[in-house]
Each structure stands twice: as C-alpha cells, then as structure tokens.
Amino acid sequence: MSVPARLRSLVRNLFSRDRVDRQLDEEIRHAxxxxxxxxxxSGLAPAEARRAAMMELGGPDLLKEQVRDARTGGRIAExxxxxxxxLRLLRRDxxxxxxxxxxxxxxxxxxxxxxxxxxxxxxxxxxFADPARLVQVFGxxxxxxxxxxxxxxxxxxxxxxxxxxxxxxxxxxxxxGAEGAERVLTVRxxxxxxxxxxxxxxxxxxxxxxxxxxxxxxxxxxxRRQFQADPGAIGRTLLLDDRPLVIVGVMPARFQFPYGAASxxxxxxxxxxxxxxxxxxxxxxxxxxxxxxxxxxxxxxxRTAAEAEMVxxxxxxxxxxxxxxxxxxxxxxxxxxxxxxxAVRRVLFMLFGAVGLLLLLACANVANxxxxxxxxxxxxxxxxxxxxxxxxxxxxxxxxESLCLSLAGGALGLGLAWWGSRELLRAAAAEIPRAHExxxxxxxxxFLFAVCAMTGALIGVAPAYFAGRRDVQPALQAATGRTTMxxxxxxxxNALVVAEVAxxxxxxxxxxxxxxxxxxxxxxxxxMTTSNVITLHVGQRFVETKPEQLAAIExxxxxxxxxxxxxxxxxxxxxxWGWTGNSxxxxxxxxxxxxxxxxxxxxxxxxxxxxxxxxxxxxxxxFTADDTPDKPGVIMINGTLARRYFGDSDPVGLxxxxxxxxxxxxxxxxxxxxxxxxxxLYTPIAQNWSQVNxxxxxxxxxxxxxxxxxxxxxxxxxxxxxxxxxxxSVKTMDQVVTDSLSTFTLFLTLIAAFAGLALVLALSxxxxxxxxxxxxxxKEFAIRMTLGADRAQVTRLVVRQGVVxxxxxxxxxxxxxxxxxxxxxxxxxxxRPPDVMTAVPVALxxxxxxxxxxxxxxxxxSGVNPMRALRNE
Amino acid sequence: MPRTDLLRGTLDLLILQSLLxxxxxxxGVARRIEQLTxxxxxxGPGSLFPxxxxxxxxxWLRAEWGESENNRRAKYYTLTSAGRRQLKAEMQNWVRVSExxxxxxxxxx
Numbered sequence: 011m012s013v014p015a016r017l018r019s020l021v022r023n024l025f026s027r028d029r030v031d032r033q034l035d036e037e038i039r040h041a042x043x044x045x046x047x048x049x050x051x052s053g054l055a056p057a058e059a060r061r062a063a064m065m066e067l068g069g070p071d072l073l074k075e076q077v078r079d080a081r082t083g084g085r086i087a088e089x090x091x092x093x094x095x096x097l098r099l100l101r102r103d104x105x106x107x108x109x110x111x112x113x114x115x116x117x118x119x120x121x122x123x124x125x126x127x128x129x130x131x132x133x134x135x136x137x138f139a140d141p142a143r144l145v146q147v148f149g150x151x152x153x154x155x156x157x158x159x160x161x162x163x164x165x166x167x168x169x170x171x172x173x174x175x176x177x178x179x180x181x182x183x184x185x186x187g188a189e190g191a192e193r194v195l196t197v198r199x200x201x202x203x204x205x206x207x208x209x210x211x212x213x214x215x216x217x218x219x220x221x222x223x224x225x226x227x228x229x230x231x232x233x234r235r236q237f238q239a240d241p242g243a244i245g246r247t248l249l250l251d252d253r254p255l256v257i258v259g260v261m262p263a264r265f266q267f268p269y270g271a272a273s274x275x276x277x278x279x280x281x282x283x284x285x286x287x288x289x290x291x292x293x294x295x296x297x298x299x300x301x302x303x304x305x306x307x308x309x310x311x312x313r314t315a316a317e318a319e320m321v322x323x324x325x326x327x328x329x330x331x332x333x334x335x336x337x338x339x340x341x342x343x344x345x346x347x348x349x350x351x352x353a354v355r356r357v358l359f360m361l362f363g364a365v366g367l368l369l370l371l372a373c374a375n376v377a378n379x380x381x382x383x384x385x386x387x388x389x390x391x392x393x394x395x396x397x398x399x400x401x402x403x404x405x406x407x408x409x410x411e412s413l414c415l416s417l418a419g420g421a422l423g424l425g426l427a428w429w430g431s432r433e434l435l436r437a438a439a440a441e442i443p444r445a446h447e448x449x450x451x452x453x454x455x456x457f458l459f460a461v462c463a464m465t466g467a468l469i470g471v472a473p474a475y476f477a478g479r480r481d482v483q484p485a486l487q488a489a490t491g492r493t494t495m496x497x498x499x500x501x502x503x504n505a506l507v508v509a510e511v512a513x514x515x516x517x518x519x520x521x522x523x524x525x526x527x528x529x530x531x532x533x534x535x536x537x538m539t540t541s542n543v544i545t546l547h548v549g550q551r552f553v554e555t556k557p558e559q560l561a562a563i564e565x566x567x568x569x570x571x572x573x574x575x576x577x578x579x580x581x582x583x584x585x586x587w588g589w590t591g592n593s594x595x596x597x598x599x600x601x602x603x604x605x606x607x608x609x610x611x612x613x614x615x616x617x618x619x620x621x622x623x624x625x626x627x628x629x630x631x632x633f634t635a636d637d638t639p640d641k642p643g644v645i646m647i648n649g650t651l652a653r654r655y656f657g658d659s660d661p662v663g664l665x666x667x668x669x670x671x672x673x674x675x676x677x678x679x680x681x682x683x684x685x686x687x688x689x690x691l692y693t694p695i696a697q698n699w700s701q702v703n704x705x706x707x708x709x710x711x712x713x714x715x716x717x718x719x720x721x722x723x724x725x726x727x728x729x730x731x732x733x734x735x736x737x738x739s740v741k742t743m744d745q746v747v748t749d750s751l752s753t754f755t756l757f758l759t760l761i762a763a764f765a766g767l768a769l770v771l772a773l774s775x776x777x778x779x780x781x782x783x784x785x786x787x788x789k790e791f792a793i794r795m796t797l798g799a800d801r802a803q804v805t806r807l808v809v810r811q812g813v814v815x816x817x818x819x820x821x822x823x824x825x826x827x828x829x830x831x832x833x834x835x836x837x838x839x840x841x842r843p844p845d846v847m848t849a850v851p852v853a854l855x856x857x858x859x860x861x862x863x864x865x866x867x868x869x870x871x872s873g874v875n876p877m878r879a880l881r882n883e
Numbered sequence: 884m885p886r887t888d889l890l891r892g893t894l895d896l897l898i899l900q901s902l903l904x905x906x907x908x909x910x911g912v913a914r915r916i917e918q919l920t921x922x923x924x925x926x927g928p929g930s931l932f933p934x935x936x937x938x939x940x941x942x943w944l945r946a947e948w949g950e951s952e953n954n955r956r957a958k959y960y961t962l963t964s965a966g967r968r969q970l971k972a973e974m975q976n977w978v979r980v981s982e983x984x985x986x987x988x989x990x991x992x
Binding site for chain 1: 909927928929932933934936937955956957958
C-alpha cells in the first residue's frame with residue numbers, strides 16, 4: 011500500500027474512530043444475523059441458533075479487537091481508548107487519584123530536583139569549548155600533592171602534548187571610586203586564558219597576551235553594578251590598586267573561572283564571583299611558582315600520555331634548576347573532576363540515593379492503593395474477561411492507566427522539581443561550584459520521562475498481573491460486587507507495607523545519625539570561645555598600610571568600653587583556608603628537620619588574637635606588644651606541632667630558623683569543627699610585615715555584651731585611624747561556626763526532610779492496608795461479637811496485624827541499615843555508624859506511630875453494630 | 884467440521900479469488916471459500932474479518948454499504964483493479980510454489 015493511502019487510513023482510524031467503530035459494530039452484527047439465519051435454516055430453534063452463531067463468531071468483542079489490531083494504527087487507537095478510559099476512571103475516583111497523584115508528584119518531583127542538581131554539577135560538560143580536553147595541572151612536591159607548578163614557562167616550551175597552558179591567581183584588589191575604596195575579586199592571568207577556554211565575551215573582546223599588561227575583562231555582574239550595563243564602559247580605564255587597566259570586554263554572567271574563586275580568598279564571603287580578569291603584573295619568571303594551572307590537550311592526546319611527558323619534563327627541570335625544581339613533579343586531572351570535587355559528588359550521589367528510596371516508597375504506596383482499587387474493580391475485569399478480552403489486553407489496559415497516573419504525577423512533580431532545585435541552589439549557591447549552571451535541561455526532562463515510565467510500570471504491573479489471573483466465576487457470582495482480595499494480592503500488599511516500613515526506617519536512622527552528629531559538632535569543644543565575639547575584615551589599599559595603623563586600630567578598639575580584647579589575624583579559624591608551609595623548612599638552628607616531612611599551617615597574628623578568642627597558652631608566653639621588628643624574631647607553635655615535632659621535650663626557648671619559640675598554644679579547631687587540630691605556627695604580624703599581603707586583615711573583637719552593639723564604636727575607631735580603610739564581612743564568631751557547618755546542615759536538612767516524607771508514606775501505607783483488612787472482615791467481627799467477643803478483643807485482632815507488619819519492616823530495615831552503613835564513610839564529615847542506641851529509639855518511635863495508625867481502623871471495626879454489619883452483607 | 888489449516892499467505896489469495904466474480908459480505912466470502920474448496924477450508928471469523936480489513940486498507944478491496952438479500956444494511960467487499968493485479972500476481976506465485984512443492988514431495992520416477 012502506498013504511503014499516502016496508509017496515512018489516510020491511519021488518520022481515519024484515529025480521528026474518525028467513532029465512525030470506524032460503529033461500522034465495525036454493524037458489520038459484525040450483520041455477520042451474526044447471517045450466521046443465525048443459516049443455523050435457523052438448518053433447523054435449530056431460534057435461541058439455539060443465536061447461541062451457535064455467537065459461538066462461531068467467537069465473541070464479538072474479541073473479534074472487534076482482532077480487527078482493530080489488524081488495521082493501521084490499531085494499537086494507537088486502542089491505547090488512546092485506554093487512556094481515555096483510564097482518565098475517566100481517575101476522574102470518577104477522586105480520593106484515589108488525589109492521593110496517588112500527590113504521592114507520585116512528591117516522589118518524582120523530589121527525585122527530579124536532586125537529579126537536576128546532579129546533572130548540572132556532574133553530568134553536564136563544563137561550559138567551555140571542547141571541555142574534555144581541559145585538564146588541571148597540579149604541581150607535586152615531596153611533601154604535598156598540590157603545591158603549585160614551578161617553572162611553568164619551561165613546561166610551556168617543552169611540551170608537545172598541550173596546545174597551551176594558562177595560570178590564574180585569585181586576589182582581592184581595591185578599586186578607587188567615588189565612595190572610597192571598594193574591594194573587588196580579581197583573577198590575574200598568565201597565558202591566553204580566554205583563548206584556552208574558548209568562551210566568547212558578552213560585549214567587546216577578550217584580551218590576549220599580545221595586548222600587554224594594562225587590560226582587563228570585567229564580569230557581567232560587575233558591569234551592571236559599576237557601569238549600569240553601559241556598552242560605553244568598554245575602553246574606559248579602571249584604577250585597581252593604583253594600576254590603570256583598560257576595559258576591553260565583558261564576560262557573560264554564566265562564565266566563571268576559576269570556579270569558587272571567592273573560596274580561595276579569606277573574607278571573600280561578601281561576593282562569590284569574580285569581578286575582573288587581568289594579566290599578572292609581571293610575567294611568570296623561571297623561579298616563580300603558581301598554584302592554579304590549566305592546560306588544553308592537543309586533539310587525540312590522552313591524559314595519561316600527557317602526564318608521562320610532563321613527568322619526564324619535570325625530571326629534566328630537576329637537573330637544570332635544582333634550587334627551584336628539586337623534588338617537584340606534575341600530576342594531571344580532568345578539569346571537570348577538579349571543579350566538582352569527589353567529596354561533593356559523593357554527597358550528591360548519597361542524596362540521590364536517599365531520594366530514590368523515597369520514590370520507591372511512593373511507588374509502593376501507589377501500587378498498594380491500585381491493588382485495592384483492582385479488587386473493587388474485579389467485577390468489571392471479570393465481565394471484560396467473559397466478553398473475550400485477552401489477558402494481554404487487560405494487562406495493557408492496566409499499564410496504560412498507571413502510566414496516565416505516573417505521567418500526570420510527573421507533570422505535577424516537574425513543578426515541584428523546578429521550585430525545589432531553585433530553592434536548594436539558593437540555599438547552597440555559596441557552597442556548590444557550578445550552582446548557577448543548574449537548570450531544567452533535556453537531561454532532566456529525559457530523566458523525568460524515564461522515571462515516569464518506570465514508576466508507571468512499577469505501580470501498574472501488580473494490579474495487571476492479578477487482573478489477568480483472576481478466576482472469572484467468583485467475581486461474577488458475588489452478589490454485592492465487592493469481593494475480597496486473593497491471598498496472593500494480600501501477600502503482595504503486606505510485602506509492600508513491610509518494604510515501605512523498612513525503607514522509611516533506613517532513612518530515619520540515617521537522618522537521626524546526622525542530627526546526632528550535628529549536635530556533637532555544635533557541642534564540640536572548639537578550644538576557643540566564640541560567643542560575644544565579632545569579626546570584621548579591614549581592607550586597605552595595601553600600598554598605604556603601615557604596621558603602626560594596625561597597632562593603633564587594635565589599641566583603640568580594645569580600649570572601647572564594653573570591649574575586652576581585640577586582635578588581628580590574617581585568617582579566621584574554621585574557614586578552611588590557610589597558608590601552608592612545610593616542616594622541611596622549619597628547623598632548630600644547627601639541626602636537621604625530622605623526616606618524614608609534614609605540612610604546617612602558618613598564621614600571622616597580633617598579640618590580641620589569643621585573648622580575643624580566649625585561646626589558652628600551654629607553655630611559655632603569648633606574643634606581646636614588645637615583639638617589635640627591631641627585637642629578635644619570635645614564634646609560637648600549637649600543641650599538635652609541638653608534640654609532632656618535639657615529642658615530649660619542651661620546645662619553649664629553642665631558637666629556630668623562623669625565630670625563637672616563646673610559647674605553645676593550646677590546640678583548637680582551625681579547619682572545621684569536625685577535624686582535629688593541624689600543626690600550626692604563629693608569627694607576629696609586626697615582625698613580618700613584608701609577608702602580609704594585600705588580603706587585608708580580620709579584626710577579632712571580644713565584648714562584654716551583645717557584640718553587634720559594639721560595631722558602631724568599632725567602625726568609628728577604625729575610621730579615626732584611617733578613613734580609607736574599608737570594613738566588610740562583619741560576622742559574629744558564632745556565625746562563622748554556623749557557616750562552617752552550613753554544607754552539612756543543608757545535607758542534613760534534605761535527608762531529614764526525605765526521611766520525614768518517607769515515614770508519612772510508610773504510615774499511610776500501613777494505615778491503608780489495615781483499614782482495608784478491617785473493613786473486609788467486618789462480617790467476621792460481627793459474628794465474633796455476637797458470639798461474645800468484646801470490643802477490646804476485636805481491636806487487638808486488627809492492631810496485631812499492623813504490629814506484625816511494622817515489626818517485620820523494622821527487622822528488614824535494621825539489616826538494610828547495617829548493610830548500608832559503609833556508605834556513611836563517603837561523607838566529608840565523620841558520621842559514626844548506626845548503633846543500638848540510635849536504632850532502638852527510632853524503631854520504637856515508628857512502632858508507636860504505626861500502632862496508632864492501626865488503632866483508627868481497629869476502633870472503627872470494633873465499634874460497628876454487629877446486627878447492622880451482618881444485615882448489610 | 885473437519886478443518887484444514889490454511890497455508891500461511893493463502894488466505895489473502897482465497898479472499899481475492901472469492902470476490903473475482905461479484906461483491907460479497909464477510910460471511911459470504913467465508914461461504915464462497917468453502918464452496919470453492921469444496922468444504923475443505925473453513926475460514927473462521929477471527930481470521931476472516933481482520934484479513935478483510937487489512938486487504939481493504941491495502942487498497943485491494945473496496946468496501947461499500949448495500950442492501951442485503953433480506954433488506955438489511957450490510958458491508959460488501961469488491962475487488963479493485965489493484966486487487967485484480969494482486970490476485971494475478973499471487974496466483975502466479977501460488978502456481979510456482981505449488982509446482983515446486985509437488986516436485987519436492989512426489990516420489991522420484
């Protein structure tokens with residue numbers, strides 16, 4: 011048949027279906043008449059003849075079905091009929107549809123929301139040209155894994171695997187403006203960064219090494235903030251740290267490189283994104299080291315081959331430049347894996363797993379609901395079967411119905427997902443790299459569709475199975491149209507409830523463990539006092555800052571009424587960032603550093619620092635105002651460093667290459683509340699002015715009362731000393747502690763929310779089953795009560811079943827929990843494995859609530875009037 | 884009624900052949916086939932009607948509504964010219980196939 015004819019046929023079959031169907035009806039009816047007449051003619055009685063004709067025809071419905079299947083688009087038409095029928099049923103049974111839709115929307119929506127984040131962060135390629143060829147170049151040394159790349163220009167000359175390298179350095183700069191100095195986040199570049207990444211600018215052009223050093227590209231955000239998106243900004247000159255830079259272009263808001271630039275800087279919380287890209291003030295010298303290097307591989311060169319080549323180059327450089335390159339080598343990693351670290355991935359996948367469990371629960375719940383409905387519809391199914399509907403046909407109809415349901419649920423869920431992922435990212439944008447790239451893209455829609463299909467199959471397959479298997483006779487004979495479920499159906503429903511309780515239990519234990527961990531972290535002895543402490547970043551145009559100014563500010567602030575102590579540090583504790591040195595460059599004069607080497611954090615502080623945070627001194631003394639540049643250099647070390655380096659001997663009084671050790675500081679939590687102390691070395695700012703760079707200083711002030719009330723006088727004091735100093739990132743120390751836990755808190759909130767929803771679903775599932783059972787046994791209960799059973803006995807009978815199911819679920823859940831426990835080790839924070847102390851209260855809680863849920867139908871059943879119940883049957 | 888299973892693909896040929904002379908309704912086609920095969924083939928409605936609709940969609944049959952012998956509306960099938968060509972092709976094919984099979988099963992002389 012020709013294609014147009016086939017299409018015509020298809021269109022007619024699909025859209026004039028009623029007419030086609032009517033004609034088919036008529037044709038079959040006519041055939042039946044003809045056959046009947048034949049039988050009559052052969053001498054049968056009229057009724058007999060009709061019956062024989064029917065037999066020969068083989069059931070009109072089945073026949074029509076066969077004809078429809080044979081016609082073009084028969085399947086489609088049939089599916090559409092099923093869809094319409096399914097929708098009609100859904101409309102008719104509003105309470106079922108609402109419950110099922112709500113549950114599905116919740117499960118699908120939550121899963122899709124988490125998936126959209128996973129997709130945006132992990133699955134979607136980086137938004138750069140040909141991102142698969144981009145790698146991060148890590149310099150390694152004998153001591154640490156990532157220690158900057160030394161002699162980048164030599165690698166650049168020697169490599170044949172890479173098209174090019176670019177390096178970046180994040181820093182804060184101060185912009186001269188009408189309202190004084192403004193702090194901007196700048197990225198200084200070496201090499202052709204923009205060419206390497208291949209992202210076109212929004213306005214103007216990007217710069218190239220041939221443009222010289224006095225050019226800049228600004229971010230869209232900065233462009234809007236500073237220039238009100240005026241295209242005329244291009245060509246204007248920015249004065250950054252007194253360095254004039256000509257703006258050549260604007261990068262679109264979605265462009266971000268390096269990711270998480272702000273997190274590489276202290277006090278950077280005030281703004282997350284890079285404002286200005288500009289060339290490094292000087293080209294990288296042979297002896298310089300730079301931390302953040304990326305490269306673009308030549309097409310067809312594998313990362314392994316490139317790494318082998320880089321290692322070989324590193325070996326040659328070790329020989330050629332022993333003073334800078336000895337012990338140094340290179341490792342490569344795909345840029346995408348560096349941007350979203352494995353720890354973040356693990357957290358995401360755990361969330362995804364948790365939300366997947368929630369979806370399974372939702373499916374179990376809806377399948378359970380549909381099973382009840384199938385039992386109620388058994389008469390309809392029986393009639394269809396009697397009229398010749400094949401089992402395959404019935405299964406298809408049930409699956410179509412459940413797919414309608416899951417797709418409708420998915421459509422609602424999409425709204426939830428959109429809202430959920432937006433809220434999630436709003437809460438987490440500061441913590442998650444690539445957060446601004448998350449959105450509902452084709453991957454998300456594909457996923458949503460797959461989830462809907464899977465859900466539809468899961469919830470439709472059980473009812474379809476039982477519908478197709480049902481013995482027709484009893485259903486047709488049951489006078490009331492209400493039949494009980496087969497034992498198979500009951501077993502399946504019970505199994506579903508057990509599974510639901512088990513899943514919910516696993517999630518609840520997980521959430522409980524995390525809550526317990528959060529409590530522990532909150533109550534950890536940080537080794538310092540954080541209440542009544544306010545911190546503020548004091549920035550300055552570094553060229554003008556003098557050590558005396560810091561001393562003067564510290565002095566004045568500490569003399570304010572209500573202030574107990576004030577001190578400067580370059581970095582606050584708990585911000586997970588620091589300067590790291592190495593034990594190889596720290597030794598007592600006249601002796602060698604012990605091996606193996608280990609990293610040491612370096613912290614530059616003023617004397618008031620330890621008082622402001624009430625960090626105790628174990629031995630010796632703290633810095634004083636007398637430790638001035640003209641006096642011999644002094645240092646302090648923390649307890650961990652003292653023990654690690656000097657063992658049990660007293661280090662106070664030892665002269666080292668970094669200065670005289672005058673004191674040992676008590677350990678406190680520097681990195682986060684979860685991690686123990688790290689070896690740390692303190693140096694007075696006054697004696698190391700040259701080391702203190704343009705990052706500015708954080709002032710830490712301890713007050714008598716509410717520290718925020720002291721901010722006015724503190725600002726005034728700073729302004730008195732130097733009106734040009736900017737004050738920003740004002741935070742109480744308690745807030746700093748909270749922020750250091752924010753990622754964890756967010757994770758915990760989500761898991762707890764999933765666990766809560768899971769419990770609600772599991773309980774409603776249990777309730778549904780028990781209520782159904784209680785209802786279908788009303789007659790039995792009535793008989794029991796007529797024979798002398800009292801209400802309590804009947805109530806117990808019903809509740810007992812619920813308790814058995816819940817108990818089984820808890821038992822399975824317990825096993826699953828211990829099987830899943832190793833997953834907790836993947837978290838960036840220590841979570842202790844589940845134990846009896848956690849499992850028992852959670853299990854008891856679930857058991858109690860489940861019992862209460864069963865009590866409702868139990869009481870209703872036992873409260874029924876026996877006579878009326880019996881008469882109703 | 885003893886049945887002989889229809890060889891796959893022969894049903895279409897038989898239907899087309901049964902309509903060569905005049906138009907018929909569904910049961911008429913079945914009876915005509917029985918007649919043509921001297922009662923050896925009985926086509927059940929479950930195969931007949933789907934096949935009729937399939938052939939109609941292929942354009943080999945044309946369906947029309949007409950009065951039946953006892954004045955009721957009935958759906959009649961007529962052979963179209965495409966149907967005639969198809970019948971010819973299928974007949975030639977059948978002759979070739981049956982000849983081949985005859986040769987295959989005939990005792991060697």
